[in-house]
Amino acid sequence: MRATTYLQGLLEKALAARDIPWPEKTTIEPPRDKAHGDLATNVAMVASKQAKTPPRQLAEALRGELLAGGDVAGVEVAGPGFLNVTFAPAFWQRTVLEVLDAGDGYGRLDIGRGTRIQVEFVSANPTGPLHIGHGRGAAVGDSLARVLRAAGFEVETEYYINDAGRQMRILGMSILYRYRELLGEPVTEPEDYYRGDYVKDLARELLDQGGRALLDLPEAEATDVCRLHGEKRILDGIKKDLRDFRVHHDVWFPESTLLAAGAVDRTFAALREKGLAYDKDGAFWFATTNFGDDKDRVLVKSGGELTYFASDIAYHDDKFRRGFDVAVDIWGADHHGYVPRMKACVAALGRDPEASLKVILVQLVNLLKGGEQIAMSTRAGKFETLADVVAEVGADAARFMFLSRKSDSHLDFDLDAVKQKSMDNPVYYVQYAHARVRSLFAKAAERGFSPAPAGPELLARLDTAEDMELLKLLEQYPDTVSAAARTFSPHLVSFYLRDLAGRLHRYYTVNPVLAAGDDALAAARLHLLAAVAAVVKNGLALLGVSAPEKM
């Protein structure tokens, strides 16, 4: 971060002297090949037309000006006109001071300042416990919120509770069915109901609390009692499961409050006024085709029933009325067909859908146990609950696993592998890096060694190839946070951490620290490793994974 900013400053100045504005297409990035220096830029190529100078010639001219800047040790013009820049060791060594000074704040950015983002995730219908598939959305959403906060966005997380629809009625009905069954009443199995054992438990609770009372109520009322009881208990369970998974929602937003507040009518009226909604065949339609959808969608069926879509529009309308600049929705990938419709609806609400609605699709999880795939269905009562998995493998391992893939790629969640403490499960590898450094400090204290304070002179001892690699990687951490925030990709953090942990483990093998045989060298290396441990800890915090002192 500091290196790119610094280099860009020098280049901007050089271009400004030639009356050339900073070209949009300029890239400044670490090259793949280390032989090409610390940072490479294409600026001479993209500015050559404006400068009316061939790329290589422009590059040569810029080269001289860069070398005049104190921290640049070398500049090389390569290929069609790349500038390969190498910084002086002292420049990198300062990174240690930067990290140690900032502590927990290293990697905090302000690229999001002034932007309010709402991240809505999980939002599973309270018709049954969360299963492992929900776990992925939970990990991704929670971690994304942490990343965005670190990047300086003002973030609020929310769980939308679909408590008003058909699914909830079916839940009520399912509980009532089990209730009657428990009492030995004559029952016929409903065609469509929730079969999980938890439904029987809920029925038994009602029985224990109120006895046979429900039998005396009219069917509809009894169903309602069952539904409300089930909803409350299941929602409490969901909240607990998320807590145990270290997932936090700032706001729990029930669909029913939206209806009660008249938000749906308000949104409908606004659409009708804009000529975007109309009556046809006894139903109420939303003209989404105006916004690129392939056909118009029904909001109110001819029977008067609202579609899912109707309350979702009102809900998103409400989000924007609450003042969010960006709404992030995290959905299961099976809802991808819904994206164009939602974008259309945001456009109809008078907002730029690309800028203000970001839908992140999270692919389904294949749960594997003993090499076998486990099929899951809430309705059929066949699923592995999130709570069970967390109890079995721990929140750390589960979260890291979910965050170690791009969210829109398929994920095989192999229970046996996640429990293994090996590279199949990199969370231990990363945590171990932290524990290793911390234990080194414990050891130093035990031996009565107190390192001299870090300063440029002391840190000049960090001059091996491994030192440089670690220093450069530390310096890239803020860039990683930035990229993760800008592309809504928390998994970038986990890849970075694996990389950093790998470098640390190698460093440890090659360069003795306490056994360096020289107090100044030992101190310098301790400071470097303290910085590494701090970054590992900050990164793990973004993933919601703990950084243990010892393992």
Add this chain to the structure above:
RNA sequence: GGGCAAUUAGCUCAGUUGGAUAGAGCGUUGGCCUCCGGAGCCAAAGGCCACAGGUUCGAAUCCUGUAUUGCCCA
């Protein structure tokens, strides 16, 4: 039938939004424990980036087809 996505090493996946000779881990093969934590490290082998065109100084990346897989919709 229409739509959305995916396709990179034996397996699981990255690839910084178009940069230079393609990157990890696992697995395989071969090394490293008188040494601060071996839950570790080093090395080797392994690639037509699904296929065919196109765009430009330059493509795994963008565009158009084709194939395969997954998922949505009627």
